Amino acid sequence: MLTDLFSPSVQHSLDIAGIFVFAISGALLAVRKNFDVFGMAVLAEVTALGGGLIRDVIIGAVPPAAFTDLGYFLTPLLATVIVFFLHPEVERITKAVGVFDAAGLGLFCVTGTVKAYGHGLGLVFAATLGLATAVGGGVLRDILAHEVPSLLRWDRDLYAVPAMVGAALAALLLRFGALDGLAYAVPVVTAFVLRLLAMRFHWRAPRAWHRRSAATEEA
Template identity: 90%
Template sequence: MLTDLFSPSVQHSLDLAGIFVFAISGALLAVRKNFDVFGMAVLAEVTALGGGLLRDLIIGAVPPAAFTDLGYFLTPLFATLIVFFLHPEVERITKAVGVFDAAGLGLFCVAGTVKAYEHGLGLTFAATLGLATAVGGGVLRDILAHEVPSLLRWDRDLYAVPAMVGSAMAALLIHFESLDGTTIVAPVLTAFVLRLMAMKFHWRAPRAWHRRSAATEEV
């Protein structure tokens, strides 16, 4: 059980940290899209809470934490205010979005895996739901911002794979009864660093084997 692994305060802090960094990435993307402050807040809330809502509905943790904990709702608004007044120069926004998104990816894939395991899912399905927790908010963010989700585009750097690795590492640590407040840093950092390296070196997943189509991607 999750309560056996971490104290309630540690669990809550981990969730809020993931919510905050994902909200930052959502609000920064809204700035890049020239949204107003309301649009920034909406994109921040959806990015931060979308994956967690999906996770909680699937495991039957209802009402979802996003609707029972005021901190979950207010944290994205706080992130929006920070971005509204202190966002980087326009030419640096894309890089900032990527870094914060990678941080949220690492935090949420692990938090989602652990919470799913707490609610009785096997390790394989817990890791799968950890992946969904990590990428769900980003997918909704991109859709609302009128972009094809990075998760689905062959010409974008690896996004889901780092979350898969982080989730799998968390599941393995649970399996070997080695997950605690110290070792949890390993899967979070691994997913975060893998995502950053994918962005830096443009690592991409392969397309269909012996793909012969000359069709280009529609923009």
């Protein structure tokens, strides 16, 4: 199905681009946490590849792509080198990085859903693994950096929800045999646009109804 819209080389290039941007976010968090270069590389690799590793292990696609394609492994290291030497400049273009991150989110939530479905999972579970592909690396990154994962924090713009919508839409298109050709772009673009809108207008998920706790979220 992937090749209906993208050739293998284009699909690989898009994967590398998404991996690179996710790795940048991991390396930048390591800088903010005052990690050394090894810590930067670890967070970059985990952020970029963690979601795909979780998916591939669950569906039995072993060894995972991250361990069979050298480009997947080396790209986060390249991102680490760039951030190591140029992190002030990279910090200044975080908005642009956020746009590319949103594009990676949209792409990975759909490719993860399609790959899981192709390995025999039902639509609901395929969509769930699509979500895990898109956000799993960020969760592992935050845990390693001793932070509450961003997608669990009420004071962060919606991140998982756009990926959930994209994965669910991909599953629906799979259900009706319509996820081919240009239709493949529909869930990708939907998740991408929703994430951009959440960033622009600071959309956040609601907290508990009639919440009485006076506790505040740590900065």
